Amino acid sequence: SQTIHQWPATLVQPVGSPLSLECTVEGTSNPNLYWYRQAAGRGLQLLFYSVGIGQISSEVPQNLSASRPQDRQFILSSKKLLLSDSGFYLCAWGRRSYEQYFGPGTRLTVT
Amino acid sequence: AQSVAQPEDQVKVAEGNPLTVKCTYSVSGNPYLFWYVQYPNRGLQFLLKYITGDNLVKGSYGFEAEFNKSQTSFHLKKPSALVSDSALYFCAVSGSGGYQKVTFGTGTKLQVIP
Numbered sequence: 001s002q003t004i005h006q007w008p009a010t011l012v013q014p015v016g017s018p019l020s021l022e023c024t025v026e027g028t029s030n031p032n033l034y035w036y037r038q039a040a041g042r043g044l045q046l047l048f049y050s051v052g053i054g055q056i057s058s059e060v061p062q063n064l065s066a067s068r069p070q071d072r073q074f075i076l077s078s079k080k081l082l083l084s085d086s087g088f089y090l091c092a093w094g095r096r097s098y099e100q101y102f103g104p105g106t107r108l109t110v111t
Numbered sequence: 112a113q114s115v116a117q118p119e120d121q122v123k124v125a126e127g128n129p130l131t132v133k134c135t136y137s138v139s140g141n142p143y144l145f146w147y148v149q150y151p152n153r154g155l156q157f158l159l160k161y162i163t164g165d166n167l168v169k170g171s172y173g174f175e176a177e178f179n180k181s182q183t184s185f186h187l188k189k190p191s192a193l194v195s196d197s198a199l200y201f202c203a204v205s206g207s208g209g210y211q212k213v214t215f216g217t218g219t220k221l222q223v224i225p
Binding site: 006042044046088090094097100102103105 | 143145147152153154155156157160162199201205206207211212213215216217218
């Protein structure tokens, strides 16, 4: 069966510090991968998606970037965090336009 | 552009009563429709989907949803609510054919009262 991992689970970072969140998927190959941000426990904002290694599509211009160095690894990064980057970050995988399977999430607080 | 509307920010229902969480959508062509559930501080869990075929779709934990093309709706239902069903529910839509982006609704908070 497929499993998706995210780490860390929680993170507190000062403004201006760098960020690296990692997501890995097990038990499948060539998945579509997604990064979402959820603010205030409600709506999901799609940040990035990837349909293959090195292929990243950005949905919202912002302070963040994403990379996919391996087939089942998806990394979300920032060089300098802003207060507005605080939120709940979710990684997901899926196939084509079908359902997505989400990781447990990372709670990021920028202070 | 595709969109999803969940008109109710919150739904309250007594335990044992039937529940309905509403969803309407807009998309070009044939829709793919999904329901997800989220418990506090957790990722979303996939409940069920409509791709094609029977308009009544059954999913996990006794949930079902009915696709209504004329009303562009995909309401989530359960015959008898449990307290443990209390959570945040998201409806989502994508277009069919190749890769299409998924659009999520803003979520409906379901509270089942003992």
